[in-house]
Structure formats: structure tokens, C-alpha cells
Amino acid sequence: MxxxxxxxxxxxxxxxxxxxxDLAGGLSLTVQEFGSxxxxxxxxxxxxxxxxxxxxxxxxxxxQHVYAIAPTHPGFDGTxxxxxxxxxxxxxxxYLDLLDELDLTGVMVIGNxxxxxxxxxxxxxxxxxxxxxxxLLNAVGIHAELKENEVRDVRVMAPAEMTRLSFHNPAxxxxxxxxxxxxxxxxAANQRTLAVYAGEAFSHDPKLRGRLHRVTVPVLVVWGxxxxxxxxxxxxxxxxxxxxxxxxxxxxxxxxxxxxxxxATLGAIGDFVDTVVKPDEAA
Numbered sequence: 604m605x606x607x608x609x610x611x612x613x614x615x616x617x618x619x620x621x622x623x624x625d626l627a628g629g630l631s632l633t634v635q636e637f638g639s640x641x642x643x644x645x646x647x648x649x650x651x652x653x654x655x656x657x658x659x660x661x662x663x664x665x666x667q668h669v670y671a672i673a674p675t676h677p678g679f680d681g682t683x684x685x686x687x688x689x690x691x692x693x694x695x696x697x698y699l700d701l702l703d704e705l706d707l708t709g710v711m712v713i714g715n716x717x718x719x720x721x722x723x724x725x726x727x728x729x730x731x732x733x734x735x736x737x738x739l740l741n742a743v744g745i746h747a748e749l750k751e752n753e754v755r756d757v758r759v760m761a762p763a764e765m766t767r768l769s770f771h772n773p774a775x776x777x778x779x780x781x782x783x784x785x786x787x788x789x790x791a792a793n794q795r796t797l798a799v800y801a802g803e804a805f806s807h808d809p810k811l812r813g814r815l816h817r818v819t820v821p822v823l824v825v826w827g828x829x830x831x832x833x834x835x836x837x838x839x840x841x842x843x844x845x846x847x848x849x850x851x852x853x854x855x856x857x858x859x860x861x862x863x864x865x866x867a868t869l870g871a872i873g874d875f876v877d878t879v880v881k882p883d884e885a886a
Contacts (some may be wrong), residue, residue: 618637618638618662618663618666619635619636619637619659619662619663619673620635620636621633621634621635621636622634622636624701624704624705625704626697626700626701626704627700627703627704628697628700630677630685630688630697630700631683632674632675632677632697632701633674633675633680633682634672634673634674634675634701635655635659635662635672635673635674635675636670636671636672636673637662637663637665637666637670637671637672637673638665638666638667638668638669638670638671639670640670640705640707641670643706643707643708643709644669644670644707644708644709644710644735645669645670645671645672645702645705645707645710645711646665646669646670646671646672646710646711646712646713647671647672647673647674647698647701647702647707647710647711647712647713648661648662648665648671648672648673648713648714648718649673649674649676649698649712649713649714649715649718649719649721649722650673650675650676650679650715650716650718651714651715651716651717651718651719651743652716652717652757652793652794652797653716653769653793653859654675654679654680654793655673655674655675655679655680657715657859657861657862658673658713658715658718658861659673660861660862660865661713661861661865661868661869664865664869665869672701672705674698674701676694676796676800677694677697678792678793678796678799678800679793679796680789680793681789681792684796684799689799689800690800690802691717691720691721691724691744691800691801691802691808692724692728693800694721694724694800695721695724695725695727695728696728698712698721698725699725699728699729699731699733702733702734703731703733707733708732708733708735709735710733710734710735711734711735711736711737711738711876711880712725712726712734712736712737712738713737713738713740713872714737714738714739714740714742715740715741715742715859715861716740716741716742716743716832716858717742717743717744717797717800717801718740718742719737719739719740719741719742719743719744720742720743720744720745720807720808720811722737722738722739722742723737723739723742723744723745723811723815723818724744724811726818726820726822727814727815727817727818734820735820735880736820736821736822736823736875736876736879736880737818737820737821737822737823738822738823738825738872738875739822739823739824739825739841740825740826740859740860740861740868741825741826741827741830741832741833741838741857741858741859741860742824742833742838742841743806743807743833744806744807744808744811744841745807745808745811745812745815745840745841745844746807746809746811746812753806753807753833753834753837754806754807754832754833754837755768755831755832755833756805756806757832758794758798758805762777762779763779765832766779767831768830768831768832768857768858769830769831769832769857769858769859770857770858770859770862770863771827771829771855771856771857771863772855772863775859775862775863806833812844815844815845816844816845816846818845818846819846819847820847821847821849821875821879821880822842822845822847822848822849823848823849823850823851823871823872823875823879824838824839824841824842824848824849824850824851825851825853825860825868825871825872826838826839826850826851826852826853826860827853827856827857827858827859827860827863827864828852828853828854828855828856829855829856829857830856830857830858831857831858832857832858833858835852838850838852847879849875849879851871851874851875853867853868853871854867856868
């Protein structure tokens, strides 16, 4: 849910442009834009506790086909967070305001980990029909009614244990020994910000699952099969919570399939678009 990522796949952002967007409610968001907005459609990328770098590789890949925008959750990577802005619901409303500000429609919202939780909350509040589909990548946020612990509490883990459970391939695990003092400070600040948004229950809203029957857009739940933070059974339970939910497993990936298996993740999203979201266009 919160591993700091520092691999080439997670930090590449060569095609991104960073700017600040001021929202109607007074909040200023730092966003990265990948590609260009040519038709009023977009993909919105929502990172988890590991920060915006974890979505950069996916943003670069998607920019070959579509405009993608990736906000930094206020408080992450040194961005300001108003004191009263402190819940996942606050983030969901802010990102709907962002879609309004940019006048985007038919948006596919792709969220990883807590970013998937934000995406689900957005869909429940989308009164202006900005969202066309959701893709949840090893998302947290619900109680799936499993018998075992559903999501590991990373707050009580040592960083090395957290990364071991988050990445199947050791090559993608951050080398904390190589971090500078500045990198350590940013990582620690990000974790404090995550704890603020996640609240007392930390990994979920106990009532969220019971509300998801009201999400009418198609939803794809993509799951790294080797995730040690949230098990595949949790992901399957997530998919079943939506009226139009679909589940795809990604082999040889853990909590960040968009990093460890970018090609397979893109393939799953593409199949979802062709067969569920826009089957007439694919025909």
C-alpha cells in the first residue's frame, strides 16, 4: 500500500509536463500530463502511498494513445495539504473538480492501491457523468469479508519487509541503503500523509463495499498474483462488489503490476476497453 519506489520503470517521466491546476474550491493540485488533450477524453492516474513515481511509466505508455493526467495527492512529495483536507473522500471530490476544471468526459480512472480506493469513491460521487470506466490495480478500500486478514498493515512493518511483500521481482525493490537523507525525509513524509488520508481503519472504509452496487460504469480489477499486501482473493471480492465488475490476474507481479508487468497490465486494460468499454469501436 505504501512502498517507496525508485526503479527506472517507476521514475521515468520523459514525456510528462508538470503544472499546477487551481480548483474552484481553492485547492491547488500538482499534476503531470502525458500526451495532449485532443478530444476532451482522458485517463486519470491515481497513485497509492508510494507516490506519483509509481504511475509515471504507465502514463508514458498510455500517452502514445490517449491523454493521461496524474495528480500528486496533496501532501505527497512536498506538495501542500490544507489541514482540513484529510480524507479519501476529500481526494475523490477534488479529482472530480479537476475533471470539471479540465472539462473532461468519458474518463477512465486508473488507481493503484489507495488510488483505487479514491477511484471507487469518485464513481460514487460522479453526479456530472465525467467517468466512463474504472481500472483498479491491486486496490484497497473495502472489507471483502474474508476469513483471514484482508490487507496487511504496513504501518507496523519494517521497510524491507514491506518491499518484499510489494514486489515479486527483487530487482524492483528499492535499495533503502542507497537513499539520500532527502529521499528518506520525503518517504517518511509521504507515509505520514498516507496515514492521515487512510484514517483509523487505514486500509478501508468498512461501509464502502455495501455502496459499490451503485457504481454503474464498467470496472476492471487487475491484480498482481504475488501481492503480499492484499491477496488475490481480496481482489476477486472487490470485482464482485460492482454490478459490472471484471477481474484479471497478472502473473509474476505483486502490489504494483503496472511496474513489474507493464506490458501485461496494458494488455489487460486494452482488452477491457475492446470487449467491455467500447466493443462497437473494436468490431
